[in-house]
Amino acid sequence: MSATRFLARMSLDTDVGTALSDTRIRLLEEIEREGSINRAAKAVPLSYKAAWDAIDTMNNLAPEPVVVRVAGGRQGGGTQLTEYGRRVVAMYRALEIEYQSALDRLSSRLNEVSGGDIQAFQRLMHSMSMKTSARNQFAGTITGLRVGGVDYEVRIRLDADNEIAAIITQASAENLKLAIGKEVFALVKSSSVMLSTEPSIKLTARNQLRGQVAAVHDGPVNSEVTLALPSGRTVTCVVTTDSCKTLGIEPGVEACAFFKSSSVILASYE
Structure with missing residues (x-):
């Protein structure tokens, strides 16, 4: 078998889907360069709506906004990365370099692995990935748990101003191993x-x-x-x-x- 090389296309996933990907990082980089979501989306390329959907998802899942809208100016405003957003991009690119280095080392040893079925492994990784159709995805910390018979009321702190509540079954609460202070994801269609x-x-x-x-x-x-x-x-x-x-x-x-x-x-x- 000829040597196989993996190319690093790093994706940082959560239980509710992809939080960061090469496409989203390139979108952030173009926003930093262009100062315009419209021009950044065209450069990636993404549709204008897909670009805003990606930004909304990243802002909702991150502890701080990565992109903010800016009012005023000759063009009537625009978008820009926050300092936190710039750190996210820098960290992602640094991790990507290390990731590629690790993949190159793995590729150089594939011929030494007997019975390795790379395609089967890729199919397994694909089947284990999970995405959600829920438009609203929030990351937050559990601040309250209240038992109500067969149900649990779970309170999740999203930010300094907002807290949301979820009602789930006791069995679901136990399966998720919920506890005060645990980070969870809240999905709302x-x-x-x-x-x-x-x-x-x-x-x-x-x-x-x-x-x-x-x-x-x-x-x-x-x-x-x-x-x-x-x-x-x-x-x-x-x-x-x-x-x-x-x-x-x-x-x-x-x-x-x-x-x-x-x-x-x-x-x-x-």
Whole structure:
């Protein structure tokens, strides 16, 4: 068998999917170079929406925002990396160099391994990877656990201003080995999130995240609305296009995204 060389395309994954990849790092690098999400997306290349989706995911999973919107200027504003974002890029590229070095050493020894089936190994790695269709992915720390018969109420601190609650079964809580202080991931489908622009409205929904509309992607029937929280995290919901017009939902409008605790799915590391 001829020697096989692996090329480093490093991906840092979490239990809820890919957090960092070469594509996302290149997007961050282009944002640093261009100062524009539109030009950065074209350079990668990615669609404008895919680029913002990637940024929202990274900002939500990171302890600090990696990208921020900047207001003002001749072009009316733009985007830029935070200092934390620059450190993330530098660390990723440093790890990538070490990763490639390790892969090169492995490649040089493949001929010495008897019975090695590289393709079978690759298929195994592929089957073990997991992705999620949930639009909203939050990383946070458990701050409260309350037993309610067969259910558990789990409180997760997202940032200094926001905490969300999830209701899961006792069996699920035990399987996830939940404990105060443990980091978990909270997944919420965008279709489970509702939106209100009424500041004084009273809601029965356990989870209420207030912020400012950052983006609206219009569709013929439904529109996707992204709400930016004060911490830099975002939450996305699907609202009918007619409702968007009725509520006057557009970038800059203050709004509240709310969802039931039973709509939150939790995931954790072993």
